[in-house]
Amino acid sequence: MKPTLPQGTRDFNAVTIRRRNYIFDTIKNVFELYGFQPLETPAMENIDTLMGKYGEEGDKLLFKILNNGLDRPEKQEQAKQDFEKVLGGKNVEGITERALRYDLTIPFARYVAMNYGQLNFPFKRYQVQPVWRADRPQKGRYREFYQCDADVVGSNSLLNEVELLNIYKDVFKTLNIDVEIKINNRKILSALAELCGGNERITDITVPIDKLDKIGWDKVKAELEDRGLQGLQIKLIEDYISIEGDNTTKLDAIRSLIGEIEIGRQGIKELEYLLNYNSPSTIHHSPFTIDFTLARGLNYYTGTIIEVKALNVRMGSIGGGGRYDDLTGLFNVPDLPGVGISFGVDRMYDVMEELKLFPDSLKNNTEVLFFNLGEAESKAAYNLLQLLRSNNVKAEIYTEQSKFDKQFKYAERNNIPYVIIIGSKELETNTCVIKNIQSGKQETIAQEVLASFSFQ
């Protein structure tokens, strides 16, 4: 058979893994630095845990796992009936009762709800694991990809937002990725919705304006009309999205637009708090940008919302997050507020590769290769090999007794800087030849002093 990969999945070679680990390690270090503790959850969850949490679209994108044992004779009749229902578009427990995780937030909420009694609140966890979505793959979109999340539950304090914003700032600064960190507040959008006829309009308003930078005002306007918004309301939304300038200017403008509404005032106050806390003297030079068109699709967000966009490159968002007042309510633990952020590592990788941001020092591999030039020769080499390893020198031996040509090429292609040659001559005199592949220089030394040779 011809081997292939499932659509949207990838193998990772050594170089790629080293680079990915560089990103993972950077993020994890910052998470730990801010006092977050690691958590891992299973690749699969009960399907009930995930269904209905990501909107209609999300349900379609869940990878569902077929139950085992459907072919057992005593189950076949039931299985056929259940499958009929599946064909009608329903999920039936008899056919599938598990699904692959779609994000890290809902499994975390499930975990918090299950362990509510044991956790020490405010509870801060980070999680670095793959998620799966049955989306159609394209640039920057995969069916299996990693998310790195940090969340805090059990605290209403905006200090948590301050922390998370600074985590974003620190990670992208360390990795040298130029980003725009955009923030907004759902309460401001709620106030706008209220002015447009009620809070239940929020989706009709946010979905179109979220697309503004992509499709332009005319199309946004058309979509608003389709969704039943009318003259004065559309004018208001136009005024809203037309707000421009630095953060201070934007705050002034939004105040005069929706400042009459209580929830809007709250949202503005929160936004102002975050910007002042992070950069008290120079609000306009803040690394964070107010973006009133930022809405975010997930409807469980209730306060601050954040999204990170890489500059100088065409790529969807590489991170996002926000505050949710009642995530665990879905699992019968009400009134537990939380706030979290997520890093999209695979997109960050693509951005860094495109902008050539990976340091060369990541090519960390074997330092020494012992040639294999015969039975007795390789045995002598093997003893020295183990000696070097015990001195923490990354070393290997060529396991085939091949021509020099081959062994040299192996060293070259694997970027191994040194080869050590022990042939019959060296065997007799208890010496070995150390050759630097790059410079071509070589020297013969006694085997007993090899351990103190400095490879660099």
Add this chain to the structure above:
RNA sequence: GAGGAUGUAGCUCAGUUGGUUAGAGCGUCAGUUUGUGGCACUGAAGGCCGGGGGUUCGAGACCCCUCAUUCUCCCCA
């Protein structure tokens, strides 16, 4: 879910208005060189031209179907 592009050697790709036995570069293997790689030269192996059907005297090329990859929209990280 909607639309576009591309499938030819291990890899990257040529292949003219349809015309003999399908090519190049890189890589692989062998040799020049049995204890010294990179460079050079010589030679070799390697192809159901994604799959199926059709048009034609004749299809890698044209038409239809199908599969795969990729990009855009929707949505998202």
